[in-house]
Amino acid sequence: MDELGGYFSGAIRQHVERGQGLLARVPTDLPAEFYPLAQTCQKELERILDELGELQKLLGGPPEELLRRFRRAVKDLKLVETTGIPPLERFHEKDDVFLNRLVRQVRSEIQSPLLPPVVSSLSTDYFHFYYYFNLLLVPLSEGNFLLHLPDLYHELAHPLLVDKHNPRVKSFQRAWLDAYARAMEYLHEERQKEERRRSPQLFSYYLQQWGNSWAGWLIEFFCDLFAIYAVGPAFAWSHLHLWVKLGQNPFEYQTYLPMSHPADDARMGAILAGLRIAGFSQEAMRIQSRWKAFLEISGFQPEPEYCRCFPAHLIEHIALKGSEGYQGMSCQPVTLTGDLSVSAILNQAWTCFWQDPLSYATWERRAVEELRERCAVGNCNYASLPR
Amino acid sequence: MSETGLYSGLYQNLHEYADLVDRVLVNIKTGRSSENDPSRQELGELLIQLAQDQLDDLPVRLIQLALQNRSDVSRADLDRAGKALVSEEIDEDTIRRLELIAQVLEEEQTRAMSRIQRWMS
Numbered sequence: 173m174d175e176l177g178g179y180f181s182g183a184i185r186q187h188v189e190r191g192q193g194l195l196a197r198v199p200t201d202l203p204a205e206f207y208p209l210a211q212t213c214q215k216e217l218e219r220i221l222d223e224l225g226e227l228q229k230l231l232g233g234p235p236e237e238l239l240r241r242f243r244r245a246v247k248d249l250k251l252v253e254t255t256g257i258p259p260l261e262r263f264h265e266k267d268d269v270f271l272n273r274l275v276r277q278v279r280s281e282i283q284s285p286l287l288p289p290v291v292s293s294l295s296t297d298y299f300h301f302y303y304y305f306n307l308l309l310v311p312l313s314e315g316n317f318l319l320h321l322p323d324l325y326h327e328l329a330h331p332l333l334v335d336k337h338n339p340r341v342k343s344f345q346r347a348w349l350d351a352y353a354r355a356m357e358y359l360h361e362e363r364q365k366e367e368r369r370r371s372p373q374l375f376s377y378y379l380q381q382w383g384n385s386w387a388g389w390l391i392e393f394f395c396d397l398f399a400i401y402a403v404g405p406a407f408a409w410s411h412l413h414l415w416v417k418l419g420q421n422p423f424e425y426q427t428y429l430p431m432s433h434p435a436d437d438a439r440m441g442a443i444l445a446g447l448r449i450a451g452f453s454q455e456a457m458r459i460q461s462r463w464k465a466f467l468e469i470s471g472f473q474p475e476p477e478y479c480r481c482f483p484a485h486l487i488e489h490i491a492l493k494g495s496e497g498y499q500g501m502s503c504q505p506v507t508l509t510g511d512l513s514v515s516a517i518l519n520q521a522w523t524c525f526w527q528d529p530l531s532y533a534t535w536e537r538r539a540v541e542e543l544r545e546r547c548a549v550g551n552c553n554y555a556s557l558p559r
Numbered sequence: 560m561s562e563t564g565l566y567s568g569l570y571q572n573l574h575e576y577a578d579l580v581d582r583v584l585v586n587i588k589t590g591r592s593s594e595n596d597p598s599r600q601e602l603g604e605l606l607i608q609l610a611q612d613q614l615d616d617l618p619v620r621l622i623q624l625a626l627q628n629r630s631d632v633s634r635a636d637l638d639r640a641g642k643a644l645v646s647e648e649i650d651e652d653t654i655r656r657l658e659l660i661a662q663v664l665e666e667e668q669t670r671a672m673s674r675i676q677r678w679m680s
Contacts, residue, residue: 234588236658237581240665244577247672254676302675303567327564334568336618345617352620387624391565432562432674 177231180238184224187249191221194253199260205272206263209290212305213256220248256305259292267293267315273547274315274514275308275324281513282402282504285340286331301327303334318521318536320414322399322407329398332501333391343500348394351493355386358486375477381426382481389434390490393442397494400446404506405455406518408443409525411436412459416466423474425481437467437474438482445491450505517543562674569625570671572618576605577664584657587649594647606641606660610634625667632656632663 195217198210223245230238259268271291279288289301295309302309308327314320332341333348359379366376399407415422415436422436433439440463447456498505506515517539525532583602586592592599605619614620626632636656643653 230585234585237585237588237661240577240661241581243665244574244668247668248574251672251675301564301567303564304571330564330568334565334572334618334621336572346615349615349617349620384628387621388562388565395564 176235180231180242181228184228184242187246188221188224190253191217191224191249194249194257195221197257197261202260202263203265203269203272205269206260206290208287209256209292209305209307210260213252213260216248216252216256216304220245220252251304255302255307259290259294259307259309262294264293264312267312270544270547271310271315274321274543275328277547278324278514279328281515282325282328284328284332284402284503285338285501286335289328289331299323299327301330303331306331316540318518318539319525320410322403322410322518323414325399325403325407326395328402329395330391332398333394340501344394344398344497347493347497347500348390351394351490352387352390354489354493355390355486356383358483359383359386362480378425378427378477378481381428381430385426385431388432392433393439393487393490394494394497396439396443397446397491398498400443401450401495401498401505402503403515404450404508404519405447405452405459406515406522408440408447408455408459409522411440411443412463412466415440421472422467422470423472423478425475425478435478435482437478438487441482441484441487442491442494445488446494449491449495514543562677566671566674568618569621570668570675572622573625573664573668573671576622577661577668579605580657580661580664583644584654584661587654587657592649594645599644603641603644606637606644608641610638610641625671626663629663629667632659636660 195214198214198217202210223241227238227242227245230241268291271293272288275291276288287306289306289308291308291310293310293312293315295311298311300309301307308324310324329344332344335341359382363376363379366379396407396411419436422440424431424435440460444456444460444463447453447459508516508519521536521539524535528535579598579602583592583596583599586596586599594600608614608616608619609623609626614623626637636659640653640656640660643649
């Protein structure tokens, strides 16, 4: 065996050990809510171990493929170790079981086409969805509060845009493709204008950068819109709340460094357009007025390039396409009249917050307790909304 | 509301395609590939699809967008490699193109992973 062969042989064996060690660490005394994640991790580890076994047989074969396949197996193993296993080892019985039941209830209310993710309160940052494990990480205390739970709906939309086979998601994906084509058409027109004007090269460079980023931005817009059509104004309030607490320049536009998400003001524009399409014009006006008030005290101002990066007509078009896509999946649109659903309680939370911000915390504590009790017996619906 | 939703989906789809390219390459290099090989057909059709302007499949479109700024692999390369795979005409040039595509897919998958890892707890 040559030196490279010797290296691969030893390194593969080492990773087989690592994979077997991880397999042994998948706990067996888990709450049923975590079974899907445990099963995914086990199957993934078995697949990786099979692949490593196959690589051992290929040691004399083409080295380029061997290297790439080995590196892929190592990456996959790392993902299982850093993302899949920790929520199983460190699950928080009380909080995680509640959040899982809540998300199942949400998914059932909106009749989303895909199975609900497993939820773990292990995030050290904010909400993170991991497609390959169908895993949603939320911050440790998120299950004790209601004002940001509408963000769960945004996360539920992510897998709808990457799923390859479920026919029910196709209308949402087609709507995305239509909206993307419109965004590219707009940027093409802008580039032509720039050429005619013989403007400085810098702006053409921006247009090119925006073209590279619009796919990612549109995914975020569509997830926001899914949330708006599924939970209504509560999601818009949640977006406002998050920006007020942690947001940066809401009118940011991409110059040199890539922007993973569209500007917060552009997102709010799409959210408000979505609310109007969904029949919540009054609420949209109220939210817009508070949004403007917060923007004013923040001191941020939009530059002309921001308006060209996220033009209002394109944002309106995206909101319409999002609505078409949502309806095409036969998902339930949010209704807030006489409804005792999770979406109703999340909207009720925001109403209570604005009615009496000081006593809201007391109301919220009681509402969360009641919701937890109902989820504990397998029914997250309220008999009546908490007062 | 991080990037993990997008990049973990992209990671998985890139993984699937990268795996397919390597399996087909091993079969070609070890003389076990024929025109009727289902994985070779699948890869050929996928590469032809990736070279098209109009795609109505979002997961494939996202892969195409991830590759669009790569100067080392053009749409013409994808198209030629794809057409060669669905025919009997596998030559050294096709193998070279497939190697390049495999390398690019691996790099993009690594990039997707680094975007995911930024958020890992």
